[in-house]
Amino acid sequence: MAEDGETSVAARIRSRLLAANQRFHANDNIAQFIHGETELRALEDEVARQLQGVLNSLVIDTTSDHNTQGTARRVARMFVHEVFRGRYYPMPAVTEFPNAERLNELMIVGPIRVRSACSHHLVPILGKLWVGVLPSETSNLVGLSKYSRMAEWIMSRPQIQEEAMMQLADLIESRLSPAGLALVLEADHFCMHWRGVKDESHMINSIMRGTFLTHPESRKEFLQLIRA
Numbered sequence: 001m002a003e004d005g006e007t008s009v010a011a012r013i014r015s016r017l018l019a020a021n022q023r024f025h026a027n028d029n030i031a032q033f034i035h036g037e038t039e040l041r042a043l044e045d046e047v048a049r050q051l052q053g054v055l056n057s058l059v060i061d062t063t064s065d066h067n068t069q070g071t072a073r074r075v076a077r078m079f080v081h082e083v084f085r086g087r088y089y090p091m092p093a094v095t096e097f098p099n100a101e102r103l104n105e106l107m108i109v110g111p112i113r114v115r116s117a118c119s120h121h122l123v124p125i126l127g128k129l130w131v132g133v134l135p136s137e138t139s140n141l142v143g144l145s146k147y148s149r150m151a152e153w154i155m156s157r158p159q160i161q162e163e164a165m166m167q168l169a170d171l172i173e174s175r176l177s178p179a180g181l182a183l184v185l186e187a188d189h190f191c192m193h194w195r196g197v198k199d200e201s202h203m204i205n206s207i208m209r210g211t212f213l214t215h216p217e218s219r220k221e222f223l224q225l226i227r228a
Contacts, residue, residue: 029087029088047079051071087158104137106218114185118158122158131172135178180213180215
């Protein structure tokens, strides 16, 4: 059923976002503004139709070329349900539990393989992520696999690396309230490898918060351990 006279699924979702004064940048999650699986499937249908138009404009024969007959649908499904899943699906369940044993030693998780897409050209970003957490007596803890889940949810959106790291740091900090949090991401950007200068270099950036920001020795310990 159309809302406000709109027939486009994307237009209906966009109108809800605008009415709520909610940002919907490429790296934002908009799951709460999508009305269930039925509307998500309808959005996939709309994306497939639009992608078919792109293929037509590229003068690609999708009628007699067996390799591209289903390309628009495959890409639409990939965008909505896989590589941009972090935009359209709510955050996966991450159960926290109290720091009953009052752990206060550095914990490092990684390397976690992360996959994203550059929001400038929609080509892959592939990288390795390390997460360092220094809990306090009042911190929450999560299971090892939950760091991968949180990273995948943030990264499976069109991103730039620096903003993705800030989003992930904010998420982990809000869930755990650690005394210190450190993130390092080393990634290959196919907007450089595949086009443009076609350079093979990669990008490394870090975020240090809490103890890792104020105590150089803690930061040094973390960086030495992930390089070991």
